Amino acid sequence: xxxxxxxxxxxxxxxxxxxxxxxxxxxxxxxxxxxxxxxxxxxxxxxxxxxxxxxxxxxxxxxxxxxxxxxxxxxxxxxxxxxxxxxxxxxxxxxxxxxxxxxxxxxxxxxxxxxxxxxxxxxxxxxxxxxxxxxxxxxxxxxxxxxxxxxxxxxxxxxxxxxxxxxxxxxxxxxxxxxxxxxxxxxxxxxxxxxxxxxxxxxxxxxxxxxxxxxxxxxxxxxxxxxxxxxxxxxxxxxxxxxxxxxxxxxxxxxxxxxxxxxxxx
Amino acid sequence: xxxxxxxxxxxxxxxxxxxxxxxxxxxxxxxxxxxxxxxxxxxxxxxxxxxxxxxxxxxxxxxxxxxxxxxxxxxxxxxxxxxxxxxxxxxxxxxxxxxxx
Numbered sequence: 001x002x003x004x005x006x007x008x009x010x011x012x013x014x015x016x017x018x019x020x021x022x023x024x025x026x027x028x029x030x031x032x033x034x035x036x037x038x039x040x041x042x043x044x045x046x047x048x049x050x051x052x053x054x055x056x057x058x059x060x061x062x063x064x065x066x067x068x069x070x071x072x073x074x075x076x077x078x079x080x081x082x083x084x085x086x087x088x089x090x091x092x093x094x095x096x097x098x099x100x101x102x103x104x105x106x107x108x109x110x111x112x113x114x115x116x117x118x119x120x121x122x123x124x125x126x127x128x129x130x131x132x133x134x135x136x137x138x139x140x141x142x143x144x145x146x147x148x149x150x151x152x153x154x155x156x157x158x159x160x161x162x163x164x165x166x167x168x169x170x171x172x173x174x175x176x177x178x179x180x181x182x183x184x185x186x187x188x189x190x191x192x193x194x195x196x197x198x199x200x201x202x203x204x205x206x207x208x209x210x211x212x213x214x215x216x217x218x219x220x221x222x223x224x225x226x227x228x229x230x231x232x233x234x235x236x237x238x239x240x241x242x243x244x245x246x247x248x249x250x251x252x253x254x255x256x257x258x259x260x261x262x263x264x265x266x
Numbered sequence: 267x268x269x270x271x272x273x274x275x276x277x278x279x280x281x282x283x284x285x286x287x288x289x290x291x292x293x294x295x296x297x298x299x300x301x302x303x304x305x306x307x308x309x310x311x312x313x314x315x316x317x318x319x320x321x322x323x324x325x326x327x328x329x330x331x332x333x334x335x336x337x338x339x340x341x342x343x344x345x346x347x348x349x350x351x352x353x354x355x356x357x358x359x360x361x362x363x364x365x366x367x
C-alpha cells in the first residue's frame with residue numbers, strides 16, 4: 001500500500017472516474033462542496049463579528065446621544081438610502097440567478113447575470129459618491145472642518161441653556177411627540193456629539209463600500225472564469241461562494257439603512 | 267451532486283418580499299411609536315436578513331453542520347451585543363436612559 005506505483009495507479013483511475021475539479025484530498029464532489037460552504041460561512045461569521053463591533057458602538061452611542069443621532073440622521077436623504085437598498089436587493093436577486101444558471105449549466109446566462117450584478121453594485125457605489133460629496137459640501141465630515149448647522153435651528157436649545165449631555169431622548173415621555181421637538185443638546189454639544197454619529201456613519205458605510213468594491217473585483221474574476229467555461233452543474237463552487245459573500249454585504253446594508261437613515265423621522 | 271436548484275419563482279417572491287419590507291421599514295419610521303420605532307426597524311431588518319440567509323444563501327438546503335455553524339456565529343454576535351449593553355447599563359459611570367437602567 002505504501003508503494004508509490006500503486007498510488008499513481010489509483011490516482012490515475014481516480015482522474016478517469018472523477019470530475020477534474022475534484023481535488024485529491026476530497027473523496028467526492030459533495031464532500032468538497034460541503035467543506036467550501038462551511039469554510040465560507042466561518043469566514044462570513046468573522047465578518048459578522050467584525051461589523052458587530054461597529055454595530056455595538058453604534059448602539060451604545062445612539063443610546064447615550066440619541067438627540068445627536070436623531071438630528072444628524074435627519075441630514076441624510078432617505079431617497080438615496082432607500083434607492084440603494086432597492087439596488088442592493090435587486091443585485092442579490094441577480095446574484096442568486098447567476099448561481100442558479102451555473103447550477104443548470106447555462107454558461108452565458110451565468111455570465112450575463114454576474115455582469116448585471118456588478119453593474120448594480122457600481123450603481124450603489126455611484127449613489128454613495130453622490131451622498132459622500134454632499135456630506136463634504138456641508139462640512140459634515142468629522143475633523144477640523146466639521147461644522148454642524150442644525151437643519152431646524154429653532155429646535156436646538158439656546159447657547160446658555162444648561163442641558164444634560166445624554167440620558168434624554170427616549171426617556172422623556174413628550175420627547176417624540178412633535179416632529180420638531182426641543183432637543184436636550186445645545187448647539188455646542190451637537191457640534192461635538194453629531195461628529196460621533198458621522199464618524200460611525202463614514203466608518204460603517206465606508207467599510208461596507210470597501211466590501212462592495214472587493215465583491216465586484218471578486219465577481220469580475222468569477223465572470224471571466226464562467227465565460228471561459230470553468231464551471232458546470234457539478235462544479236460551480238466559486239460562483240456560489242462569491243454569491244454568499246455578495247448576499248452577506250447585502251445583509252449588512254439591510255441593517256445599515258434603518259439604523260443610519262431612520263433614527264427618528266416622525 | 268449539484269446542490270438544490272431553487273425555482274425562479276421562489277427567488278422573485280423573496281425579492282418582492284424584501285422590496286415590500288423595505289417600503290414597510292420606511293413607512294414605519296414615520297409612524298411615531300416612541301422607543302419602539304427602533305425595535306420595529308430591527309425586527310423587520312432581522313426578518314429581511316433571515317430571508318436572504320435562508321433562501322438566497324441556500325442555508326435551507328445545507329447540512330445540519332453548516333446550519334449549526336451559522337447559528338453559533340449569530341449566538342456569539344448576540345453575546346457581543348447584549349452582554350456589552352448589560353455591562354454599560356449596569357454601571358453608574360455612564361449616563362443611560364431610565365428604561366435601560
